[in-house]
Amino acid sequence: EAYKRKYKTAGKSWYEYDQNKKGNSWKAKLQFDIDRMINKSKSWEEFLENMESLDYEIKFGKHIAFRHKDKQRFTRAKTIGEDYTEERLKERIAEREFINTPTVKKRIGNVIDMNTNAKVKESKGYEYWATKHNLNTMAESVIFIREHGIKSVQQLDEFIQKTADERQNLQDKIKAIDKKMEQLSTTMEQVHIVKKYRAYYKEYKVNPSDRAFFEEYKAQITPYENALSELKTTYSKLPNSKDILANLDKLQDKKNTLMQEYSSTKPTMDELYQIRKNYGIYMGKEMER
Numbered sequence: 001e002a003y004k005r006k007y008k009t010a011g012k013s014w015y016e017y018d019q020n021k022k023g024n025s026w027k028a029k030l031q032f033d034i035d036r037m038i039n040k041s042k043s044w045e046e047f048l049e050n051m052e053s054l055d056y057e058i059k060f061g062k063h064i065a066f067r068h069k070d071k072q073r074f075t076r077a078k079t080i081g082e083d084y085t086e087e088r089l090k091e092r093i094a095e096r097e098f099i100n101t102p103t104v105k106k107r108i109g110n111v112i113d114m115n116t117n118a119k120v121k122e123s124k125g126y127e128y129w130a131t132k133h134n135l136n137t138m139a140e141s142v143i144f145i146r147e148h149g150i151k152s153v154q155q156l157d158e159f160i161q162k163t164a165d166e167r168q169n170l171q172d173k174i175k176a177i178d179k180k181m182e183q184l185s186t187t188m189e190q191v192h193i194v195k196k197y198r199a200y201y202k203e204y205k206v207n208p209s210d211r212a213f214f215e216e217y218k219a220q221i222t223p224y225e226n227a228l229s230e231l232k233t234t235y236s237k238l239p240n241s242k243d244i245l246a247n248l249d250k251l252q253d254k255k256n257t258l259m260q261e262y263s264s265t266k267p268t269m270d271e272l273y274q275i276r277k278n279y280g281i282y283m284g285k286e287m288e289r
Helices: 001-008 014-022 024-040 042-052 086-098 118-120 124-147 155-204 211-216 218-232 243-265 266-282
Strands: 056-059 066-069
Touching: 024 042, 024 056, 024 066, 024 086, 042 056, 118 124, 118 218, 124 266, 155 211, 155 218, 155 243, 155 266, 211 218, 243 266
Parallel strands: none
Antiparallel strands: 056 066
């Protein structure tokens, strides 16, 4: 009975259940989302709004806590680490204003199309402002691409393609890890079933012709046979549960790192697309990305 209680998973895969029990995968996701939203937020209020946009409910008190819509309980942010107390979260948001980064602090704006914009045609004052705005925007665009070693539109196109390929490569790696984790999770489930119902199957094999015994314990014998059959297609002996969980933990850590890298490249990619669009408009024609 103790064994059954230990492995009761309420319909979840064993790995999902085990990780949720430890809090590992959930805390990793919460940490990832908090870090992302800090990087997107200019104020504490904006940070809270961004977290709510990700379907988190926030509870205030002695320690700030978050609960995703898919979770039953709140998780205190401080349990993730010392950088996740309410005080440190506020400090980290404030610190972003003073951190020097290789990218421009202000996002590259839009170049106004002087040929199609109605306000330009209607107002000389707006036309003057738009002309000045476009010059400033293109100057900012040139500074940005020079910082990345780009000296021509052709090089800009090549750099955009290279960056897009790198992001696609990261995405492919994340998908491959997801697939591997799904396979290992299934294997973990099968190992659990084999261990759980082994005694029933051994008793059944003593007298396979005992139909009464088979019918009574069919719900245990059949899953055992199916699970063992699936395992034999890949493994020569029963896999070790601890080894599987250790591999899953490593894969989860690797996935988190890749996801952070993928997310961190998006602002630069957005700027590059905007600059490419600006060049097209400013040079009198819309160019393809």
